[in-house]
Amino acid sequence: MMPPTFRPHGLSKAETERAYDKARGTAAQRHYDSKWAKEAKAHLWRHPLCAYCALEGRDTVAVLVDHFWPHKRDRALFWRREFWISSCTPCHCGMKQSVEQQGHAALSALAARLGLPPRAPD
Numbered sequence: 001m002m003p004p005t006f007r008p009h010g011l012s013k014a015e016t017e018r019a020y021d022k023a024r025g026t027a028a029q030r031h032y033d034s035k036w037a038k039e040a041k042a043h044l045w046r047h048p049l050c051a052y053c054a055l056e057g058r059d060t061v062a063v064l065v066d067h068f069w070p071h072k073r074d075r076a077l078f079w080r081r082e083f084w085i086s087s088c089t090p091c092h093c094g095m096k097q098s099v100e101q102q103g104h105a106a107l108s109a110l111a112a113r114l115g116l117p118p119r120a121p122d
Contacts, residue, residue, distance in 0.1 A: 040065040043084055052091035055113055062086035066096060068111060069119050082117060 011019070043065050053060040066087040071077040087096065099106045104121040111118065 039081075040084075043081070044086055047086040049086060050088040050091055051085045051114055052087055052095060060088045060091075062088055064089065064092060066092050068114070068116060069107065070100065083119075085114065085116075 044062055048062060050058075050060040050062045064087055066085045067078065068083045068085045069077060077083070099110050108118060
């Protein structure tokens with residue numbers, strides 16, 4: 001049995017999700033526009049396999065481009081192509097999110113395994 005999901009007192013699940021989406025901002029506010037779609041498609045054409053799966057010796061088709069370092073609406077970091085990683089959905093939504101939650105040291109260790117340049121903590 002799953003533990004209860006935390007929701008602020010009196011808010012429904014839908015209201016909680018709307019509040020989260022409002023705080024997060026629109027896709028355009030987060031720089032995900034037609035220019036990004038074009039660039040991401042070109043990146044996937046050049047790098048069609050998931051880089052995270054490749055670390056484990058698996059060949060998996062990538063379906064999205066991950067910003068390795070969370071950009072948090074930083075436009076300059078968003079467009080730093082050396083930090084773009086081709087990824088499959090399970091790696092992006094599972095392993096990568098887990099590493100992000102472990103903090104900068106864990107991300108730095110993964111960056112080194114991927115051969116990415118280091119980045120100072122925020």
